[in-house]
Amino acid sequence: MSVPSLDQSASESAVVSRLRAAGCVFAEDEARMIMSAAADAAELEEMVERRVVGLPLEHVVGYAEFCGLRIEVDAEVFVPRRRTEALVRMAAELAPVRAAVVVDLCCGSGALGVALAAALDEVELYAADVDPAAVRCARRNVAPAGGEVYEGDLFAPLPVGLKGRVDVLLSNVPYVPTVEIELLPAEARDYEARVALDGGVDGLAVLRRVVAEAAEWLAPGGVLLFETSERQADEAVAAVSGAGLLARVATDDDLDATVIIASRPDTA
Structure with missing residues (x-):
């Protein structure tokens, strides 16, 4: 037309x-x-x-509205979804009253960590992503919150001194099965980095790598939160349990969000 x-x-x-x-x-x-x-x-x-x-509106204007904040979003960087606001809200409810150590893994624009920092009184914030474009974008969002952003694969670039200190680990891993990428709306399929979408054969490949190391990074009482689809929830819980963590499923019907909350067995 x-x-x-x-x-x-x-x-x-x-x-x-x-x-x-x-x-x-x-x-x-x-x-x-x-x-x-x-x-x-x-x-x-x-x-x-x-x-x-067909470009995503957020890429056109250069920002996304997320948890009441304006998050800068560059071309090809994953656009934070409104449903993920449920994950941030749940994380805020579980964060310690004292100053919290927060890690935003697979951070994209850094929206989750920044939004959680805004919801808490005091935060020590770290973020990481494997995509250089996402890291450049995240640094502009995270720096005003006093945080640091690292480039690399999952936990690898994070300071070793964070092991055993992380109170809240946010990991918005890609969870779309590879064969379903082509079924996504064009705005995501054509304009967001594939690494931010592709979760492997069953959509849980990256998640399994995260949960395999999560326990050694979490502090006593620390929690890991990640988003998944409703149909993947049982398999995601099994992956968490297989890694020696305890897991529960939390949902938000209004935002159509499914969140897995995991913790070390000694914090149950």
Whole structure:
């Protein structure tokens, strides 16, 4: 379907019409976000065109709204989903009253760690990701929260001194089975890094690697939280149990979120 052109004096209604014609369901809201982010008419035209051809709105405007915060999101970096706000809320409820040591593993933009830090009084925050683009993005989000971001595979780049000290380990691992990547919406499939989506044959390959090492990093009373799909929950719990951790499933029906909460046996 062709869409109307946009001249430099375009009104919000013209932007809405163009977005709606391109299939954007929330065209009015998106138009307001794009027009607020654009510095001038030329940038507005460019941003609308990028959205029209299918780029995620967050990549177009350069940020995502998450837990009431504005998180910078660069091109190809995983966009934090609203359902993951449930994981952050659960983590905040489980965090110690004292200053908490928090690690955000597979951090992407760093949204989870930053949001949890904002919810707690005092946090020692660390984050890590294997994707250099995600690390560059996360550093801009995490630094204002006083945290550090490391580049590397899972726990490997983290300071060794964190072993046995982590109160809350957030690990939003990729959990889409490889064969299902092509079934994802185009916004994710075509514009987010595959490493942030692909969870291997059954979607749990990265998770198994995380839980295999989690116990040696968790402090007494520390917890690991990760998101999965409802249909994968039983297998995810089995993976956690197989690694010698205790696990329970928590859900949020409003956000359609399924979260696994794990702990060391000596903290049960």
